[in-house]
Amino acid sequence: MQVKILKYDDLGNGLLKINDKVCFVKKALPGEVVNIKIDSSKKNYLKASIINILEESKERILSPCKFYDKCGGCQFLHVKEEEEKRFKKAKCLNFLGRLDNFYETSAFSYRNKVTFHVKDGILGFYEEKSHELVPISFCHLLSPKMNQIIKLFIKKKDSNFQGTLLIRENYQNETMLVIKGEYLYLDYLLQSSLIDNLVYQEKVLKGNDYFFEKILNYKFKVHYKSFFQVNRIGLLKIYEILARFLNNKEITNALDLYSGTSVLGIFLSKFSKKVISVEENLFATNDAKFNLQLNRISNLEVINQKVENVISRFKNIDLVIVDPTRNGLDLKTITNILKIKAKYLIYIACGIDALKRDLESLKEVYQVIEIDIVDMFPKTIHMECVGLLCLKDISKTLVK
Numbered sequence: 001m002q003v004k005i006l007k008y009d010d011l012g013n014g015l016l017k018i019n020d021k022v023c024f025v026k027k028a029l030p031g032e033v034v035n036i037k038i039d040s041s042k043k044n045y046l047k048a049s050i051i052n053i054l055e056e057s058k059e060r061i062l063s064p065c066k067f068y069d070k071c072g073g074c075q076f077l078h079v080k081e082e083e084e085k086r087f088k089k090a091k092c093l094n095f096l097g098r099l100d101n102f103y104e105t106s107a108f109s110y111r112n113k114v115t116f117h118v119k120d121g122i123l124g125f126y127e128e129k130s131h132e133l134v135p136i137s138f139c140h141l142l143s144p145k146m147n148q149i150i151k152l153f154i155k156k157k158d159s160n161f162q163g164t165l166l167i168r169e170n171y172q173n174e175t176m177l178v179i180k181g182e183y184l185y186l187d188y189l190l191q192s193s194l195i196d197n198l199v200y201q202e203k204v205l206k207g208n209d210y211f212f213e214k215i216l217n218y219k220f221k222v223h224y225k226s227f228f229q230v231n232r233i234g235l236l237k238i239y240e241i242l243a244r245f246l247n248n249k250e251i252t253n254a255l256d257l258y259s260g261t262s263v264l265g266i267f268l269s270k271f272s273k274k275v276i277s278v279e280e281n282l283f284a285t286n287d288a289k290f291n292l293q294l295n296r297i298s299n300l301e302v303i304n305q306k307v308e309n310v311i312s313r314f315k316n317i318d319l320v321i322v323d324p325t326r327n328g329l330d331l332k333t334i335t336n337i338l339k340i341k342a343k344y345l346i347y348i349a350c351g352i353d354a355l356k357r358d359l360e361s362l363k364e365v366y367q368v369i370e371i372d373i374v375d376m377f378p379k380t381i382h383m384e385c386v387g388l389l390c391l392k393d394i395s396k397t398l399v400k
């Protein structure tokens with residue numbers, strides 16, 4: 001069937017209407033005339049894929065990745081960089097009603113962490129929304145060293161290996177490999193100069209089960225089970241936004257919620273007399289406590305708890321930073337944030353849908369004064385949004 005694509009859907013696919021039904025065409029671009037095949041037909045919508053392109057968009061490019069058609073990792077390898085940014089900006093405007101700044105990072109090789117699934121010794125990513133493994137031998141989002149480690153596994157394939165392979169790399173290009181599942185050629189890995197730290201079935205076989213990260217002059221111990229932002233430049237941009245916003249503000253007590261290894265709390269400690277970090281992961285809070293000493297911070301307290309279990313105890317807070325998972329904030333946390341009534345609220349979101357929903361719940365008390373995008377995950381549909389909010393009562397007095 002020949003169709004013309006009207007516009008993008010929210011996930012960067014092409015959208016049009018066929019007989020009053022919405023039709024999503026995978027990786028089709030607005031304006032393109034394409035022959036499609038219908039892959040699935042539901043009550044209210046159709047899903048289709050391109051058979052061939054009759055009129056190509058000027059925004060289309062050839063994907064540099066040979067796994068792109070099947071792999072679910074990237075969504076924007078077939079469009080020009082500027083078009084991807086245009087899409088993200090428009091989506092932010094559409095979802096959140098405003099966009100103040102767009103912070104770029106680097107287009108490729110930005111990820112410092114990746115998890116591969118392994119089936120019968122074959123390493124890969126899952127196809128989009130499926131558990132179908134797509135074998136991968138190279139990923140453009142990873143560093144050259146991480147890609148070399150992938151090659152090691154392809155060279156020494158153990159067909160009985162079923163499990164996962166986590167690869168992390170720090171600011172000094174030191175690597176950490178975490179293997180879950182039985183793998184035969186451990187000696188080969190242990191001898192490789194590409195691998196600095198190796199954790200096998202929860203046991204440390206080489207180096208440590210952590211390494212150090214550095215952002216500006218701050219150093220962070222990061223256990224392999226602790227969260228760290230996957231894009232170091234992106235984190236630097238978040239620091240930039242925080243510094244600009246907090247400059248000249250009088251903050252006595254601040255909360256750093258969903259704090260990980262206290263990467264944000266530690267940065268915050270120079271703007272606030274006292275900071276409290278709250279994080280549920282014990283490995284991350286242990287790292288955070290170590291990081292306080294490492295960075296000689298004495299005004300930060302780290303609490304190992306679920307945010308929703310402790311938030312009701314906080315009073316007299318001037319600033320709350322939340323950096324939750326893609327699901328956003330739960331009702332109990334929102335209710336308590338509305339009660340705490342901190343002068344300033346900073347919402348760092350990797351899920352724009354959840355941010356939209358939560359801003360709606362916060363709007364009776366908080367006014368959004370800035371929304372920024374940090375392009376933390378180029379080539380994918382994901383982006384980090386930073387919302388700067390303040391109490392409605394004081395918003396008029398704030399000069400942006």
Ligand SMILES: C[S@@+](CC[C@H](N)C(=O)[O-])C[C@H]1O[C@@H](n2cnc3c(N)ncnc32)[C@H](O)[C@@H]1O
Nearest residue numbers: 227258259260263279280281306307323324325
């Ligand atoms: C997106 S990460 C942010 C971490 C940190 N702010 C950073 O920039 O490195 C979200 C963190 O929230 C933690 N987390 C998830 N649900 C939580 C909850 N209900 N209470 C406390 N922490 C939670 C996760 O373990 C993770 O470390």
